[in-house]
Amino acid sequence: MPQANDAVAALLTEYAELHLMTGGDQFRARVYDRAARAIAGHPQDVTQLSPAALQQIPGVGQAIAGKIAEIGATGTFAALERLRADIPDGVLELTRIPALGPKRALLLYRELHVGSPAELRDAIEAGRLAGLRGFGSKSEEKLLRGIELLEAAAGRVQLNVADETAARVVEVVSAVPGCLRCAPAGSLRRFAETVGDVDVLAAADDSGPLMAALTGMPEAESVIAAGPAKTSVRTAAGLQVDLRVVPLDAWGAALQYFTGSQAHNVAVREIAVRKKLKLSEYGLFDAVSGEKIVSRTEEEVYRRLGMAWIPPALREHTGEVAAALRGGLPALITESDIRGDLHTHTDLTDGVATLAEMVARAQARGYAYYAITDHAPDLVMQRMTDEKMLAQRAQVRRLAATLAPAAGGREPMALLHGTELNIAPDGTVDWPAEFLSGFDVCVASVHSHFDQARPAMTRRLVAACENPHVNIIGHPLARRIGRRPPVDVDLPAVFRACARTGTALEVNAHPGRLDLPSAHIKAARDAGVRFAVDSDAHSVGSLDYLRYGVGTAQRGWLTPDDVINAWPLPRLREFLRKGR
DNA sequence: GCCGTTTTCGGCCCGACTGTTTTCAGTCG
Numbered sequence: 001m002p003q004a005n006d007a008v009a010a011l012l013t014e015y016a017e018l019h020l021m022t023g024g025d026q027f028r029a030r031v032y033d034r035a036a037r038a039i040a041g042h043p044q045d046v047t048q049l050s051p052a053a054l055q056q057i058p059g060v061g062q063a064i065a066g067k068i069a070e071i072g073a074t075g076t077f078a079a080l081e082r083l084r085a086d087i088p089d090g091v092l093e094l095t096r097i098p099a100l101g102p103k104r105a106l107l108l109y110r111e112l113h114v115g116s117p118a119e120l121r122d123a124i125e126a127g128r129l130a131g132l133r134g135f136g137s138k139s140e141e142k143l144l145r146g147i148e149l150l151e152a153a154a155g156r157v158q159l160n161v162a163d164e165t166a167a168r169v170v171e172v173v174s175a176v177p178g179c180l181r182c183a184p185a186g187s188l189r190r191f192a193e194t195v196g197d198v199d200v201l202a203a204a205d206d207s208g209p210l211m212a213a214l215t216g217m218p219e220a221e222s223v224i225a226a227g228p229a230k231t232s233v234r235t236a237a238g239l240q241v242d243l244r245v246v247p248l249d250a251w252g253a254a255l256q257y258f259t260g261s262q263a264h265n266v267a268v269r270e271i272a273v274r275k276k277l278k279l280s281e282y283g284l285f286d287a288v289s290g291e292k293i294v295s296r297t298e299e300e301v302y303r304r305l306g307m308a309w310i311p312p313a314l315r316e317h318t319g320e321v322a323a324a325l326r327g328g329l330p331a332l333i334t335e336s337d338i339r340g341d342l343h344t345h346t347d348l349t350d351g352v353a354t355l356a357e358m359v360a361r362a363q364a365r366g367y368a369y370y371a372i373t374d375h376a377p378d379l380v381m382q383r384m385t386d387e388k389m390l391a392q393r394a395q396v397r398r399l400a401a402t403l404a405p406a407a408g409g410r411e412p413m414a415l416l417h418g419t420e421l422n423i424a425p426d427g428t429v430d431w432p433a434e435f436l437s438g439f440d441v442c443v444a445s446v447h448s449h450f451d452q453a454r455p456a457m458t459r460r461l462v463a464a465c466e467n468p469h470v471n472i473i474g475h476p477l478a479r480r481i482g483r484r485p486p487v488d489v490d491l492p493a494v495f496r497a498c499a500r501t502g503t504a505l506e507v508n509a510h511p512g513r514l515d516l517p518s519a520h521i522k523a524a525r526d527a528g529v530r531f532a533v534d535s536d537a538h539s540v541g542s543l544d545y546l547r548y549g550v551g552t553a554q555r556g557w558l559t560p561d562d563v564i565n566a567w568p569l570p571r572l573r574e575f576l577r578k579g580r
Numbered sequence: 581g582c583c584g585t586t587t588t589c590g591g592c593c594c595g596a597c598t599g600t601t602t603t604c605a606g607t608c609g
Contacts, residue, residue, distance in 0.1 A: 031581045381593050
């Protein structure tokens, strides 16, 4: 998805929020919100489209098309600027706090002049909320917890944002004459859950033109530091980007050093010390003579230390160094091992692309199979019915029959018709067994009652696993990174239930979820659990988010054998039968 | 503000929960 669309969508969403906050018509706000989602998921750069083409996008009419044109020309639109003048930035930031919406956020601002989450915390701690309509002691507690969550994520961005920024920097720097190599490093290369700043490494004899290219990027709003070895800028979105330039000869040692993690580097350097060597970002040296031994590639550096090359996703000092020393690194799953996506949506529920559009993109990704799993009726706002679901199934079957064989004479992509069920507080799901048996695959997820106490939540998830038609537990901890904490659940008990019943746990690849989190994946795998790495795509472009799920699976040490959608279709189908 | 085999106006996704109230507004999915 073009990055320009995200910027347009963000402005339209902001307008909807401010409009709602100031008591504007809720339906107009909803239309702007819907248009924003459709634009974010639109495959072409909307600022390049004609008014007529814009109005083909669902939810975009004459007025919003005009606003988009205005954004294309000026970077914003007048109606938004009028609202911004009324309400300071921080008030919108207040609504990012869970359980605090536009109405109460505005009340806080109007009554107490609270204009940011930090000011809200001060106000709560000073007892200034006492007596304010709509705020009791429970609210205060909940808000303080929410502010904590928000602050923990402050200054860090989701993987996709860091990834897109890094890709732009690499593109620009690589194009400079004299640039010999350029690649992202740091926590982005390790597929960390969030990224604090973007590290990009380049190799060149003369760093000057490369640094100038970075500071000259239109996205570079301010220059934090500018030297020959390292230059840092801050983007308009507030993200810090560090570019480091090294001689080509030091590429491997520098890439190893700047990829981290710090704990991994400390462990690797200790190995070097024991071998009477010294490892730095400039190379691996003889500790006594100071003579350089290797530095050109990461592989050489690790090999000279007696280790196989360690995939970046493993470099967290959680056993990877010991495994590498004894030759026991796992053959990690890679994106090319994934044969299909088992959790995706269409515009039948809250997706923004049609079935045909989603399937076409899945085919272009080279998948052997692809599942459509729209929401089930208990998520009331999606207005799903038996009839709509059965009609979609017929449509899927018809479409499947028309798919052309893939390149190389392979079978045409198989289409699986599925659904994403809602796990009710008691562990039951939307439909009875008879109706469920008509699906090829069922994902089941928690979408409500996130605050259940641990015993109830554990019973709930275990009961879902025990349902003979539930194949995959979707986003098992139901967390939203920086937005909503994970549910409280006895994970070992859930892992045992999954292994016993043949239910896979999802590694949801959406960069705002990454759930099951990598920290828990290894334990689940050791308990005998299988996994499904899914995009949970709601648009054509977000099918590509799958790579973040693969990175998360790698951080959990998973191999293709652990991941059901890396299996050939017959083996997958056998798993989905769940012994029935 | 968008949309239409309900098509140029009058609807628009809606039910449940929570914490606050004392009958309901706000928030969420």
